[in-house]
Structures are given as C-alpha cells and as structure tokens.
Amino acid sequence: MISEYGWRGKILDVDLSAGKSDVHKTPDYAEKFIGGRALASRIYWDEVGAKTGALDPDNLLMIMTGPLTGTHATASSRWVMTAKSPHSYPDQYGFGNAGGFLGAAVKHAGYDGILVRGKAKTPSYILIENDKVEIRDAQGLWGTTSDEALKKLKEIHGNMARVVTIGPAAENLVRFAVAVTDQGGTISNGMGAVMGSKNLKAVVVKGDQSVPVANPEGLKELNKRIRFLRKGLNESVYMSEPTVVITDIEKGKNTPCFGCPAGCMRAKFKHKSGLEEVRKTCAAAFFYSPWDTKKHGESTDAPFFATSLCDRYGLCTGEMANILNWLYTCYERGIISEEEMGVPISEIGSVDFIEKLVDAITYRKGFGDLIAEGTRRASIAKGKEAEETALERIMPSGYVNDSYGGRVFIITSLFYATEPRNPIIQLHEVNYLLLKWVLSYTTNGAMSPIDIKTLKKIAKRVWGSEESVDFSTYDGKALAAYKIQNRQHAKETMVGCDRYYPILDTDQEEGYMGDPTFVPRLFSAVTG
Incomplete structure (x- = not known):
C-alpha cells in the first residue's frame, strides 16, 4: 500500500469516446513502480494491446507525475506523457518528459496521473479543476498554432x-508532432500526434490542494544542502546561451519551473522584431544553426525563427534535424531532386526555406506528406x-544515433x-561531467576545475x-552504464530534473566531489 505522503492516491481516467471521466485508486503496485515513467510503463503493459496502433483510439495516453512532483523538493516537479509512440519504428512504447507547472497542477488537483482513452467525436479539451472534470468543445481552437x-x-x-496543447502538425497526425506546455516546454516522441489522433486539443489543469510531506524539516534541510552544492554549477558555465550563437536576440527574465531556483538557462528571449519566446540551452534552440552558417557564412537570427516555427506548429526539432540532414544528403547525392521535394533545398539555411518546409510537413502538402511520416518511414518509402x-x-x-558520441565514449552506446x-x-x-573535463583540459582549468x-x-x-573514463578500453563501461541507467530510471519515477540531478560534482567543496544520492533522500x- 502506498504512503499517504507524496502520492495523492487517485488516478483520473477520461474516456473521450464515452464523453465521461472516472477516478480510480492509484494501483498498489505504485509502491514498487513509484510513478513517472515506470508507473506509466506498468499501466501501459496492462492496458495497451500489442496490435494497437499508435494513432488508434485504443492507444492509452497518460500524463504521469511522481511522488516528489508538486512538493517543495527542489527541481523535482517534472512529469511524463506516455503512450504507444507513432514516431518509433515500428510503433512501440514511448514517452516524453516535461517541466513547467502542469505536473505540479495535476498533483495539486488531487491526482497522481491522468489516463486518456478513446477519441472525441469532435475537437475537445479536458478541463480539470480539482474534483471537477469536464470535456469541453475545442472546435474554436482547432487549427490554431500552439x-x-x-x-x-x-x-x-x-x-x-496550467496547459499542455498541440499545434496543427499534431492535428494532421504528423508522426513526430510534439505537445507544447505553457512554460515553453515540448513533449517529443510523437505524443502530440497521439493527442491529435484523439481529437484532443489540450489538457487544462487548475488545483489548489497541497501535497502532504512526511518530514517537512528534513526536506527543508535537504533543499538547503542541494542548493548550496549547486551554486556555481549553472549550465551557462559550460554551455552557450542562445544569444552567443544567434544574432539579434537578447535574454530577458529566467523562467524556472515549479520548485526550481533557476538551475538552467530557461528564459525569455526577445528578438529585435518584438517576438518573445521561452528558450533553454539545448539542441532545440540550435538545430538550424549549422545550416544557417553554411548558408550565410556567419550566424544570423534564422535559427531563432526556425525553432519558433517548429514550436508553434508543433514539430519536433530533434526529428527536424534528422530530416534536414537526410534531405540535403539525398539532394547532394542525386537520390531525390529539388523538384521532387517541392521545397528549395538549395536555399537550406534561409528563413524562406524553413518556412516552406514547415508548412509542407504540417499540412502534408506534396512531398511534405511523406516527410510527415518521419525520416525512417520516409526513407524506406524512397x-x-x-x-x-x-x-x-x-x-x-528512427532516432538519432550519434548524439553524445556512442562511438567515442563507449558507455553511451549501451544506452542506445x-x-x-x-x-x-x-x-x-555522462556528458555533462565529461564536458567539464574537456573544458578544463582545453582551457588549462580556466573554465572548469574538473x-x-x-x-x-x-x-x-x-x-x-576509474576505467569508466578511460576511453582506450572497454573495461568498466558496462558497470558504468548499469549504474547510470538505474539511477536515471529511478529519477524518472520521482520525477527529478535532468538538468539538476544527479549532482556529481560541486564547486563548493574541496576536491569538487558532489553527492549523487539526493533524489532517493528527497523521496x-x-x-517517509
């Protein structure tokens, strides 16, 4: 039986086909699976048939929190959206991880998670206000950007x-369409397309109930220690802000998630045109940058608009990077002509090109209809x-195979x-720590003490x-992968922030040794 602390003890079950909702007790096996990704995977195992298609009404869409979500545990209010993924090849279990405030709102409304099954007859959205749950008409919202x-x-x-919604790409069942939060976050792995397949435009949550905590004083002391050790470890120390590589934008206020003292570079960035959007320092902000510099010979503001287009229309920038690489290489090798593509691939890197490509994919126009199936399926068809x-x-x-150098670091190849x-x-x-070592080596310690x-x-x-960081041998790599997977899977059940945990190193202690045990101690x- 799960504790009365941390968990809320209830799962909301919304049947869009029947137009009704019900509340179930959080399963007793939550004591073993905890929450987040793990609890969702167990429910998926019980509920989703092997032959169910990712875009079928029988696919079960889940929003799942963890026991730390919605409490004052530092940087621990993330949540996951899971379902059978249409992005994967073939369709298989998938999930996306998000921050912001929606996960905390679900807990504050009294639920550990939300199950969404079936398909609404017309475009709809779910409104949750504590115990009050409605399925509302969304025809006036259908077709709008996120x-x-x-x-x-x-x-x-x-x-x-607090809101998670979709754009036109998800409505048109683009397989790699994302869901978008009101805090500038996106949920990948085709979760937006699953929402679109259910005629579900959005989930809106309002809650005002606190989450009970077993040891408030202990939690307070842990938070104090965590924030002390994290001082100086803001990612801006070792990662560039968007303003460094994208022109004509300036950083505004930080936009931290619930319960976070701004541990990452999530902030509002404003373009000289007046366009203001949330960005954080990750690949999404820079996916168009290589093509921008290739086209213009220097950095411009094109990547800012490229990411903005993808977010508003609801396209995964990670998959867009794969598509751009595949299209251009096929064009160079004469496999697919510019005429067949129907977009000016020779102008890749320009704002005009990315606007036309996003439009073609989102609305499944011409060759864009094939690309909307994702790189893997489109390439097979060609x-x-x-x-x-x-x-x-x-x-x-169907997923990128070269992020963070599996051929170099060896450990990461086992994750793939x-x-x-x-x-x-x-x-x-693996790479947050190793990057600090690289910076120390290349700057003689000026940018990192590691x-x-x-x-x-x-x-x-x-x-x-020590062999785990000796890249001339395979020794120690399997043990390292085992430890990392266990630690990260546990974190994804709580659900702790990836930018914040684990704290492997610190600038605040002699020897720079961090403490990787905080997530279970917060739990x-x-x-209790």
Missing part, C-alpha cells in the same frame, strides 16, 4: 491555469539508397542498445571505476 491556443485558453481560464542514407544518422527505430527511444537523460549524465585526477575520483564513486523525506 501559442494561439495557449493564449486563448489562458484568457478563458486565467493565468494560473528506396534502398535513400534508406541507407538515413541510417547513416539514425537508428533502425537497451532503451526504447533516444536515451537523452542517460546521455546527459581535471583528469578529479574526474577519475568522481567516476570511481558514481560509475564504479524518503517526502514519502
């Missing part, structure tokens, strides 16, 4: 309403040479072999051996 939908829903339900070209960059399952999707959270644990001696000491504690303080 930013337009968010604005309208906030006007109707107030600024304190024949062996096109497929082999795609597989130079992506895995057979054993995870159902791009294992980005596990990749981050020299090779310190790196080996940290690696021995958190990854099992103990919250749940």
